[in-house]
Amino acid sequence: MKARDVAVQGVLAGVALVAAFFVWQREPSRAPGEVTVEEGQASSLDRIRYDEETRFVELLRDPQDRDTLWVRLGSKPAKPGAGAGTTDGGVADGGSIVTTDTDAGTPASPTPVPPPRELRGNDVALKLFSRLAPLRAQRDLGVLDDKKLDEIGLAKTERGLTLTLDGTPRTFRVATPASGWGPPYLQRTSDGHVFLLGPALLTDLEAAASRLVDRRLHTFDVDGFDRVVITTGTTSRAFAASGKPPGAVQLSPENAPGTPDDFARNWHDRLWRLTPVELLGRGEAPPGPAPTPAFRVEYQRGGKAVGELSMAKTPDGSWYARTEFTPGWARMGGGLELLAEDAVKLTSPR
Known part of the structure; x- marks a missing residue:
């Protein structure tokens, strides 16, 4: 092979590597009309936390291997007068049981909140990092007044989403619809803007114990040992x-x-x-x-x-x-x- 041919092949190989680099760096394609709520890349997303009134879910990367994820399922202390239930993760909602009043009219002390349960995350959990960074929504509704916030379930919500990007937490409030279901509205706490999220963006977090946990006993199959x-x-x-x-x-x-x-x-x-x-x-x-x-x-x-x-x-x-x-x-x-x-x-x- 002539020296000129070798040089040409080297240049072509270099161009291909540069093109591959830019393709890898390019942001995922977005649907028509989508708006960006929070910039960021999946590789920069360290932790995801989703809070509800009685429980929380965290997805965090393993310090030794960032492609290995852990799902942390935890309960919160029950509020006075709140009943106890069971989450889909097998941990008591609120982590405590509030008993009825004693004969003296003084409520009994609640059971201590159990520690969070850390389980391996599956492929769905890993893909969720790419879906949430960058975080996108269907519409930007701007800053709404108190009456409108109350109508869409954001005025008194206790649901929240926290994305930790490069060590910096970005917090959002998630609406609690009055009927128990409805469009997933989200408010960016940094400026009060309200967004309409896609219908399935938070579904995996809401059912984390069944959707995000790796339940396999082994990673190999019957042809993996002799x-x-x-x-x-x-x-x-x-x-x-x-x-x-x-x-x-x-x-x-x-x-x-x-x-x-x-x-x-x-x-x-x-x-x-x-x-x-x-x-x-x-x-x-x-x-x-x-x-x-x-x-x-x-x-x-x-x-x-x-x-x-x-x-x-x-x-x-x-x-x-x-x-x-x-x-x-x-x-x-x-x-x-x-x-x-x-x-x-x-x-x-x-």
Whole structure:
């Protein structure tokens, strides 16, 4: 190849890189008529907080990996005379229970607010950062008088949105419609301007526990490991594993790799298809003493560990699982005694 041809190719490659850079920097396209409420890029958005009267939701980036998100679900102290309920995150609304008056006419002390629950955010949570930075609305209604603010639910609202961009919080008030539903109006606190948001912009935050939490036990599928080690007590047994999703993984005793074990395959398939009933947060433990695993499963590939699962039963009869991916223990459904009994059979000497 001639030197001139090499130079031309180098110039073309440089132009392509510059073009790619500007495309990456360009703001996402906006719908016709949209207005910008708050400038910013998703990469600069550090934290999202959504407040309601009795609870709050926060989405925050992991300090070690900004692409890893945590969803924090918390309750607020109940106001005097307010009843207690349950949020979609499994935390009591308001975090406290207000009891009826005592015989002396003095209300009982409320239960302390439980600490917030921190769970892993899913892909929907990650995409929400791009939807909120820059923050856009359908219309800018300008500064409204008190009567109009009251009509659209902004006069006495306790709902709010806070976007922390490059360490600086930007606060907004979110309307509370009188009928419980209606157009999502938002007021920018810095200048009082009111905006009409898109109809689905805040839906994910309102149902954060069901829409933004990653409920997976593992990030790999049945083709992500080639060896399974099952342990009960001090006894372990290893199996060679092979499989392709969505089917069940085939397990063969390591000392007899050409002899598939149907009992082991069916047992593991039941285990693999379990889903959590409730996810506990980072640093949150099941009630009672520390759980003692009834059995443990380790997943390996190429001689290296890729994941593990421990299953334990608490004194109240509940079953909890913990894996390499869950932030803590996860409460499972009942009826897992047979699964634990079969794990003992699988690891028994043969």
